[in-house]
Amino acid sequence: MINQDFNSIIDLIKAFPTQQSCIDHLEQLRWNGNVVSPFDSESKVYNCKGNKYKCKNTGKYFNVKTNxxxxxxxxxxQKWFLGIWLVTSHKKGISSLQLGRDLNITQKSAWFMLSRIRQCFGIDNDSQLDNEVEADETFVGGKNKNRHANKKIKGSSDDKAPVLGMVERNGKVIAKQIPNTTYETLSIEILKSVKETAKLYTDEYTSYKRLKRVYDHQVVKHSQYQYVQGRVHTNTIEGFWSLLKRGIVGIYHFTSKKHLQLYVDEFVFRYNSRTSSEAMRFNLFLQNIENRITYQTLING
Incomplete structure (x- = not known):
């Protein structure tokens, strides 16, 4: 089943016509014939009826969906698989209203489904970039003056949150929500995500200046209308910002600071799997689903 190529919704429905076919696919992806207990990875596992298993050391029952x-x-x-397919294959994402209509479930259920799916997108946050790397920061969110009168925040000019992005040419992108754009904050994140052997390209923002001590750092001066100087530019990361902001404004309309990183991770996942087939991207996601969140945790705060 894993090697089966499905590049459309019709192919997906044909590949997984029953609940059992979905369970079999998940078991093969997660365990490949060697079932591991989520309660004790060293424990012997007994095969029980109804797609259930028993952990010998803890005495607990589980199945492929546990945790x-x-x-x-x-x-x-089947609806979960369709939902995952729609989220991962749509370049700019899909709203909970549209997903609810497509799957014939309530908007509340679709929102919770989307929220759980987003918990599993941040799989590239700990990788490191090398070669030619572009770095840039942007601000995502709305302005305080556009809020309703009873929702305005006193002493605040806007509700935008800074996000730092780093992209390796012809490679992966890493994007992280940050508390501010000071030298200390930007340098910590860049040093964590970009190897010292990389060539670093940024704009002339002052918080990047001292990175010359670590990297072969070159700058384009946007304030002087300089956008490309040979191989030095930040057009790649700015193209990613365009995708992110068009998706948030056009599809989701709004995201709070609390959940912003999850939306950023969603766009990072699609960008980093852009050369993969639809089936490969779908299976890559299913191999990273052990990141469950409850509804109460999600709405808290």
């Missing part, structure tokens, strides 16, 4: 985004869900796996 994943599918845990304790009442929505059938």
């Amino acid at each position: 994943t985004i599918f845990d304790n869900t009442k929505i059938e796996l």
Whole structure:
């Protein structure tokens, strides 16, 4: 099943016509014939009826959905698979209203499904970039003056949150929400995500200046209308910002600071798997589903 290529919704429905076919696919992806207990990875596992297993050391029962985004869900796996397909294949994402209509579920259920799916996108945050790397910061969010009168924040000019992005030419992008754009904050994140052997390209923002001590750092001066100087430019990362902001404004309309990183991770996942087939991207996601969040945790605060 894993090697089967499905590049459309019709192919996906044909590949997974039943709940059991979805379970079999998940078991092969997660365990490949060697079932591991989520309660004790060293424990012997007994095979029980109804796709259940028993952990010998803890005495607990589990299945392939335990401790994943599918845990304790009442929505059938076929709809989950379709939802994941729609989220990962749509370049700018999909709203909970549209997903609810497509899957014939309530908007509340679709929002919770999307939120659980987003918990699993941040799989490249710990990788490092090399060669030619572009770095740039942007601000995402709305302005305080556009809020309703009863929702305005006193002493605040806007509700924008800074995000730092780093992209390796012809490679991956890393994007992280940051508390501010000071030298200390930017340098910590760049040193964590970019190897010292890389060539670093940024604009002339003062917080990047001291990075010359570590990197072969070159600058384009946007304030002087200089956008490309040979191989030095930040057009690649700015192209990613364009995708992110068009998706948030056009599809989601709004995202709070609390959940912003999850939306950023969603766009990072699609960008970093842009050369993969639809089936490969779908299976890559299913291999990273052990990041469950409850509804109460999600809405808290």
